[in-house]
Amino acid sequence: HSCPFISDVKFLVGASRRPFAAHRCILSVRCDAFRSMLAEARAGRRQSTSESASSASMVAEQPQQLVLAETNPEAFAAVLEFVYTNCVTLRPQTALSVLACAVEYRLEDLKRLCCEYLTDSLSSQNACELLQAGSSFGLPELRQRAGDFIERNAAAVVKSRGFAGLSADTLAGVLASDQLMLDELEVVAAVRDWAAAGGGNGSPRTPEETRAPVRQLRLGLLSPQELAEVEAENDREFRLIP
Numbered sequence: 001h002s003c004p005f006i007s008d009v010k011f012l013v014g015a016s017r018r019p020f021a022a023h024r025c026i027l028s029v030r031c032d033a034f035r036s037m038l039a040e041a042r043a044g045r046r047q048s049t050s051e052s053a054s055s056a057s058m059v060a061e062q063p064q065q066l067v068l069a070e071t072n073p074e075a076f077a078a079v080l081e082f083v084y085t086n087c088v089t090l091r092p093q094t095a096l097s098v099l100a101c102a103v104e105y106r107l108e109d110l111k112r113l114c115c116e117y118l119t120d121s122l123s124s125q126n127a128c129e130l131l132q133a134g135s136s137f138g139l140p141e142l143r144q145r146a147g148d149f150i151e152r153n154a155a156a157v158v159k160s161r162g163f164a165g166l167s168a169d170t171l172a173g174v175l176a177s178d179q180l181m182l183d184e185l186e187v188v189a190a191v192r193d194w195a196a197a198g199g200g201n202g203s204p205r206t207p208e209e210t211r212a213p214v215r216q217l218r219l220g221l222l223s224p225q226e227l228a229e230v231e232a233e234n235d236r237e238f239r240l241i242p
Contacts, residue, residue, distance in 0.1 A: 009038065009064040011076065018073040020080060024064065030083045033105040041066055072097040082110045090117045092126075096133055103137045111139075119145045124153050128162030135170045150174055154182040158190035164197035168205075168212045175216035184221040188230055191217065192240050207242070214241055 007021035028035035041064060068076065075097035082088040088110060090098060099114035101107075118130050119142060127149045134143030150157045151174075157163060166174070171194060174180070175187065182190070191213050195205045219227065219241070234241055 007063055009066065012065065012067045013069075013071050013076045014073040015069065016073065017067070017069075020073075020076060021063070022080060027083060031105055031107060033107075034083075037066065038064065071101065075101050079105065079107070079110065082107065082113075088113055090114065092121060095121075096129060099133060099137070115139060115142045118142065122146065122149045124156035125160050126162060127153070127157050128160060128166050131174070132162075132166055132170055135167070135173075147174065147177070151177055151179040152181060154180050155186070158182070158186070158193070163190070164194055166194065168209050172212040172216050175213055184218050185226045185229070188217055188219075188222075188241075192233065195240055207239075210240060217241070 007023055009022050009024050009027065011020040011022065012018070013020060024038055028038060072094060074091075074094045078088050078090065078094065078098045079101045086109075088098070090113070095114055095117055099111065099118065102110040102114055118126075118133075122130065122145065127146050130142060131146035131150060133139070134141075134146055171191070175191070180187065191210070194213070195210045198204050199209065219230070222230065230241065
């Protein structure tokens with residue numbers, strides 16, 4: 001697919017519009033999502049050029065062009081590699097993006113390969129990202145494997161960058177576990193740090209956003225002194241616990 005002079009479709013991928021040459025027949029046979037995408041684009045192009053037969057003839061000679069502005073170019077390259085060879089080269093930096101593409105294009109075998117690669121590379125630094133991906137993409141095995149890892153390595157995981165990126169519902173699911181290897185006071189501190197980090201807008205999460213995780217806190221396990229510390233934190237900063 002790297003020979004543009006014999007291709008009949010070109011993808012412009014990412015903000016940089018990186019070009020990828022491909023072939024309609026192969027994409028359509030290997031991937032239902034690509035077949036639908038190409039058919040819709042072709043129908044739109046025919047409609048836009050129907051007013052002039054000569055113009056339509058000239059356009060037909062050019063490769064069909066599709067823009068995928070929100071797609072990671074490196075991940076898309078891996079998708080094309082899989083479509084053409086039934087194999088894929090995965091890298092730590094792009095494996096999650098390839099998984100997202102596999103989900104979007106309904107490539108079940110590629111999705112399976114990505115999940116196997118990601119679960120084999122689980123660490124305290126990426127466990128939260130994998131858990132969130134498993135939850136967001138509806139991948140129960142990935143979610144389970146990441147969740148089990150987080151339970152066993154909670155002390156390191158809550159300090160990772162990915163912890164702050166967990167959604168409220170996903171974090172609440174983590175806190176609901178009875179197997180979390182973390183003292184309850186440390187759990188409260190981790191939830192406070194998560195709330196303070198915000199959702200990417202520079203401001204702490206709102207009470208509505210923190211409600212689900214806070215409901216999972218087991219304050220009854222804290223000693224009177226620890227409860228006093230929690231209340232003092234509430235007074236010093238924003239009020240995490242109503």
